[in-house]
Amino acid sequence: MGNPMPVRRLGALPVEVGVVGLGGEGILRTFGYDAQAADVINAALDEGITYFDSARAYAGSEQYYGATIGRSRDCIFLTSKAHDRSARGARAMLDQTLANMRVAHLDLWQLHDLRTFDELDEISAPGGAYEAFVEAKRAGKTRYIGVTGHYDPNVLVAAIEHLRFDTVLIPVNPCEGALDDGFPKLVGARAIELGMGVVGMKVLSHGLAMVGSNPARVQQFVDYALSQPVHVLIIGCDNAEHVKENALAGAMFSPMTPASQRDFERRCRSRSAEMLYYRPGTAPV
Numbered sequence: 001m002g003n004p005m006p007v008r009r010l011g012a013l014p015v016e017v018g019v020v021g022l023g024g025e026g027i028l029r030t031f032g033y034d035a036q037a038a039d040v041i042n043a044a045l046d047e048g049i050t051y052f053d054s055a056r057a058y059a060g061s062e063q064y065y066g067a068t069i070g071r072s073r074d075c076i077f078l079t080s081k082a083h084d085r086s087a088r089g090a091r092a093m094l095d096q097t098l099a100n101m102r103v104a105h106l107d108l109w110q111l112h113d114l115r116t117f118d119e120l121d122e123i124s125a126p127g128g129a130y131e132a133f134v135e136a137k138r139a140g141k142t143r144y145i146g147v148t149g150h151y152d153p154n155v156l157v158a159a160i161e162h163l164r165f166d167t168v169l170i171p172v173n174p175c176e177g178a179l180d181d182g183f184p185k186l187v188g189a190r191a192i193e194l195g196m197g198v199v200g201m202k203v204l205s206h207g208l209a210m211v212g213s214n215p216a217r218v219q220q221f222v223d224y225a226l227s228q229p230v231h232v233l234i235i236g237c238d239n240a241e242h243v244k245e246n247a248l249a250g251a252m253f254s255p256m257t258p259a260s261q262r263d264f265e266r267r268c269r270s271r272s273a274e275m276l277y278y279r280p281g282t283a284p285v
Contacts, residue, residue: 021051025236
């Protein structure tokens with residue numbers, strides 16, 4: 001390992017994680033690429049990455065972790081997500097997740113991709129998924145529970161204000177930050193007021209922020225994202241070299257001044273239509 005990864009406390013939780021984590025997208029969101037996925041996970045471990053992301057919806061990502069992390073389990077912060085909106089379905093997803101990952105518990109289990117107020121009503125009603133999350137935490141199947149979203153920041157604000165989650169996962173990039181209703185402004189700042197851990201995703205907008213692989217540009221996007229109201233970033237990787245680039249950017253993090261942030265947002269504005277693909281009215285990727 002080269003430069004040490006800086007760590008941050010995850011909100012009010014008694015947990016410290018490296019500022020850049022491994023996302024569950026990239027090569028991990030596949031089936032049948034066992035050797036390549038193991039290379040990425042092992043590279044992350046070698047680089048001192050401690051936050052590891054996954055989801056029930058991410059193809060074989062959970063199985064890849066289960067086959068690879070082994071004795072490193074107690075040294076990392078292991079997470080996954082469930083997208084079923086019913087308590088019964090969410091419970092079944094958690095049991096499958098634990099089996100896939102070959103672990104007795106998660107560090108963080110998250111309700112995946114909350115989009116609408118109707119969904120919020122559904123998960124919080126009797127028999128809704130939130131029941132399963134509370135039960136899982138009480139039973140020790142997960143240490144913490146969270147919610148994720150990248151569709152409507154107002155829905156996430158309502159979720160974190162009315163339900164008791166420990167963390168929230170939101171998109172953080174310069175095109176998002178330039179919006180009046182950007183997730184960092186509305187959700188990240190409010191979550192920090194509530195003492196929650198805030199995790200940033202879409203840092204490179206599914207790679208659309210990059211033209212070729214350029215560590216200097218990766219550094220800019222990481223510096224920008226870590227200067228927002230977040231504690232840790234997750235970035236999906238296609239190979240071990242991507243892991244090393246992202247880890248180095250985390251190790252070399254230098255906060256951006258507000259003026260530099262605004263300038264970077266202006267320079268990225270021409271890419272907004274691409275980089276905000278996950279917003280309403282855009283095709284899912």
